[in-house]
Amino acid sequence: MEKNLAAPGSDRVSAAHAAHAEPRRDTGGRRHASTRERLLREVETHGPVSTSDLVTATGLHENTVREHLERLRRDGRLRRIRAQAQGRGRPGWRWQAVPADVVNPYAGLALALADSLTHAAPDPVVRARSAGIRWGAAIAEDHPDAAGPTRALVIDLMREQGFAPEPAADAGDAIVLHRCPLLAAAARRSDVVCAVHEGMVAGIVRSRDEAADAVLLPLRAEGGCLLHLRAAS
Template sequence: MENRQPSDAEWGPRSAARWPRRVSPARAAVLDLLKGQTEPLSQAALVEVSGLHANTVREHLDGLRRRGLVRRLRAESSGRGRPAWLYEATDNESTASEYGGLAAALAAAITHTSERPAEIAAAAGEEWGHELARDRGAVPAVPTTARRHVIGLLDELGFEPEAGGSPDQVRLTECPLLEAAHRYPEVVCAVHLGIVRGALEEYGADPTGARLVPFAEPGACRLVVPPIEEPGA
């Protein structure tokens, strides 16, 4: 049988189904509860229907809101005191489409107005990476776990990371902003690498050596994150 060479369109990752793609099974269960309701629920009501502790429900709701999967709105006032917050699931597919369009527009603006678009994009990505890691409760104390935490973050964001051909390589098999990355790779891919570097720093690790090779092979981009050791190890 003749060996078929991959076409240009096959190089690089697939488009992620949504942004962000993954949440934990526990948060997915809370999200499914909200999706099954005909009207928004208060946190107290969600505690009652889920059987979870109030602190656990609040943590899941905060995480789902950060990922754009749940919106919060005020209940109508019914007397003295501040009205309760109500929560409902969002239309994530619509949100993903709007997010991709916004990302492409911002990437175009940076490309056309800046003399150093990649540098600016990387700096923005690093700031975003710090924020995302803090949202996940990053503790900058154990550098040896930083790499694992950051790969977990990429999984949550929809990159579907897989082990690469060597211990320092990770294959990113999906991209939540694939269309924008094809049009403006210098900017979008720099943002993604910046996220990795910022998150590594937030977890207490030196990001030196981390690099991203966009559309490096059929089915994936290649992320290089050298194994991280404790100082003096």
């Protein structure tokens, strides 16, 4: 079922914000064009929404909307999520905004779970990593049509999860994660929270190669976390 977004030209708060608020910047430091910023604000206000929802709401051509949405996804501003199934057939995709550097509302829950695991499990790090592997496998399963090299897949999926990844400039095939969606929890229980994230990446790469693995070096002094992907030996 499509979202009932207002038609082009209607008087909405989101339209006013798009007209007067400062446009954000892409990963290259360039300010968003007005069309891209408008689409981002539509998703932030009404999301999760489909591409056709946004075409109807803005009056823009579908190809134009798709191009801007994909760019916003590559910039880490948006992610795609599966819609709830409606009848037969594979459920479609919806667009959802990725929160900027704000306190994640689940950070407190994550910290409580990490504390509980630390006290209840004989080896909480191992248990946390195993949970992360299952999580990563589920994420990869939701993207069965993903193509390209494994590192590109990891960057794509980690971007959708809010980690702001990019290839490391001087570390081979490594990836730098500039953002942690659960930073508050990771700062206090980095062993458990980072083990979950490391396991998540391992689960993703094992969707391509069962013997592959990942190693996460968290919260480095020079900024961000460094992620190494290991192919099967």
